[in-house]
Amino acid sequence: MGDGSLTSKVGNMKALLGIVAGAGASYGIYKLISFRRNKKSVASEAPGAGKADSPLQRGSLLAKVSGLDVVSPRADIASEKIIQGSAGTLEPRHLKILLSCLQTSTTPSERCQILLTLGNAAAFTVNQNLIREFDGIPIIAGFLADPKPEVRVHTLNTLNNLCMNIANQENIKVYIPQVLELIEISPVNSELQLAALRLLTNLSVTDKHQHLLKGSIKLLLSLLVVSNGTLQVQALKVLVNLSSNPDMMDDIVESQAPASVVLLFDERTASAVLLRLLMFAGNLKAWRPSAQVADELRRKQDSLFRVMLDESSQLHSRLLQLLSHPDGEVRAQVARILT
Numbered sequence: 557m558g559d560g561s562l563t564s565k566v567g568n569m570k571a572l573l574g575i576v577a578g579a580g581a582s583y584g585i586y587k588l589i590s591f592r593r594n595k596k597s598v599a600s601e602a603p604g605a606g607k608a609d610s611p612l613q614r615g616s617l618l619a620k621v622s623g624l625d626v627v628s629p630r631a632d633i634a635s636e637k638i639i640q641g642s643a644g645t646l647e648p649r650h651l652k653i654l655l656s657c658l659q660t661s662t663t664p665s666e667r668c669q670i671l672l673t674l675g676n677a678a679a680f681t682v683n684q685n686l687i688r689e690f691d692g693i694p695i696i697a698g699f700l701a702d703p704k705p706e707v708r709v710h711t712l713n714t715l716n717n718l719c720m721n722i723a724n725q726e727n728i729k730v731y732i733p734q735v736l737e738l739i740e741i742s743p744v745n746s747e748l749q750l751a752a753l754r755l756l757t758n759l760s761v762t763d764k765h766q767h768l769l770k771g772s773i774k775l776l777l778s779l780l781v782v783s784n785g786t787l788q789v790q791a792l793k794v795l796v797n798l799s800s801n802p803d804m805m806d807d808i809v810e811s812q813a814p815a816s817v818v819l820l821f822d823e824r825t826a827s828a829v830l831l832r833l834l835m836f837a838g839n840l841k842a843w844r845p846s847a848q849v850a851d852e853l854r855r856k857q858d859s860l861f862r863v864m865l866d867e868s869s870q871l872h873s874r875l876l877q878l879l880s881h882p883d884g885e886v887r888a889q890v891a892r893i894l895t
Contacts, residue, residue: 646677648686655692664704671696671707675714684721693718693727700734705748708738712751719758729765732756736772745784753790760797766804773798773811777860780833781816785826792832799839809840809853813860821874827883834889837875840865841893 654674661667674696677683687693696718699711712735718724735752742748756772759765772794779791798804820833840860845853853861864871878890 646683648690651677651683651686651692652690655687655690655695658699659695664702664707667699667702667704667707668710671699671710671714675710675717678714678717678720681721684718684724687718688721688724688727693724697728697731697734700731700738705742705746709747709751712738712748712755716751716755716758719755725759725765728755729759729768732759732765732768736769736775739779740775744779744782745787749779749783750787750790753787753794757790757793757797760794763801763803766798766801769794769798770804770807773808773860774813777811777813777817780820781814785829788820788829789832792829792836796832796835796839799836802843805840805843809843809845809859809861809865810856811860812858813863815858815863817860818863818870818874821871821878823878823881827886830878830881830883830886831889834878834886834893837864837871838889838893 651674654670654677658667658670658674661670674687674692678687687696693715696711696714699707702708702711715728715731719728735755739749739752742752756769760769776791776795780788783791795808799808820829821837822830825833843865850861853859854866856862863869875890875894879887879894881887881890
């Protein structure tokens with residue numbers, strides 16, 4: 557490609573970024589319309605993760621110990637050349653140019669802006685389909701391995717928006733192991749972990765791809781005891797989704813769990829976290845193993861079954877204490893579990 561053509565392509569790309577940057581936060585939120593179980597938790601609060609200095613150490617006990625939402629990151633772009641428009645007005649050729657420019661981008665800031673623009677465009681079904689048809693998903697997912705954390709966050713956000721499309725989930729599911737690795741090696745409470753958990757939440761809303769998350773349960777449980785409230789809520793959304801599927805229950809109760817998980821059933825725990833914990837516990841309590849299976853699980857000292865479901869667990873006594881919780885919804889959830 558000649559210099560003139562390259563200059564033209566870059567110029568077109570910058571113009572496209574200008575068209576949609578001002579309208580990135582204004583697009584409508586699209587929801588999946590088909591769920592096999594109404595009891596799955598799919599509500600999502602606005603992101604507000606804090607920062608932490610110490611990462612989860614791979615291989616350690618903690619590192620081994622779950623709304624739907626469309627992520628719409630806000631970009632600070634100060635330029636009088638921004639054209640107020642809508643991401644929904646992008647034409648197919650514009651998306652092709654953006655994907656091409658993403659592959660040839662030379663700076664992290666440029667990659668972030670292109671990914672942001674593609675993510676905003678992906679709020680619209682027509683663009684979700686076009687990006688898939690243009691083989692854009694593997695191009696975008698390739699930046700999950702970018703050395704810059706901010707690029708990886710924008711990549712996860714864009715994939716999350718694309719994941720609102722059932723057909724796109726078939727293409728995105730192959731990156732689940734890479735997404736789980738990002739959660740494991742990223743600093744606790746980081747935007748990377750939060751963005752990755754949002755993507756896993758959307759991928760686990762239906763039970764079609766939940767089996768691919770069997771190996772994540774121990775990690776998700778560990779996040780409950782080391783992370784802040786925002787990340788706890790997001791991890792619990794995934795766990796609630798998985799525990800709504802009876803076919804996943806054996807893997808869940810057999811998973812290694814930190815004993816301190818049960819300590820979260822406390823009136824001092826934030827209501828947003830506690831409510832989802834109770835939904836998770838309710839799903840677990842609804843599971844009825846045979847006597848033989850229960851005996852086998854009881855022999856696994858650090859299993860979730862021993863921590864939350866066995867007769868020796870502290871969960872029952874802690875639930876009784878929560879019957880006097882000031883939040884009526886919490887009391888209702890506790891009563892549902894105990895009846």
